Amino acid sequence: MSENHMTSHEGESHGSYGSYIVGFVLAVILTVASFATVLSKAFSFWQTIAILGVLAAIQVVVHLIFFLHMGVKSLSQRHNLAAFIVTALMVLIVIAGYLFVLWDAQMNMMPS
Incomplete structure (x- = not known):
């Protein structure tokens, strides 16, 4: 265990x-810090x-950086990072659309 970095069979550092x-x-x-923010009730x-966000x-x-090793050092890591970013953006679009539809439905169903 004298080697400080673990490497995969593709030569990528882990x-x-x-x-x-x-x-x-x-x-x-x-x-x-998250628990302290909530428990302190200072905000x-x-x-x-x-703050929690x-x-x-x-x-x-x-x-992502320290445990999933998503960086831009090698080409496959860049592809993984790009795929993650596209997936995250798609999830954000779906969530934002869902919230908009719910808000719009609530506003249109409110009695005048």
Whole structure:
């Protein structure tokens, strides 16, 4: 176990123990920050929602980089990243469309 990086049969790096530790520590810090934000009740409802959204987005990026190894170092990693981005955009479009339809239906069904 003298080799610091684990490599696949295609020669792609899969991170080192140090990078896994850094990713784990960052994930724990972000999780604790989320709990602290909610439990402290120092912010209004919408500020808390916004802070949790930002912390969640940062945690997704940490997981993608440190655990799923989505980067732009090799061509296959770029393809994986592009596929992930397209999938995420499609999910966001579906969710936004769903919320719009529900909001529009509610507004049109309200009695005048």
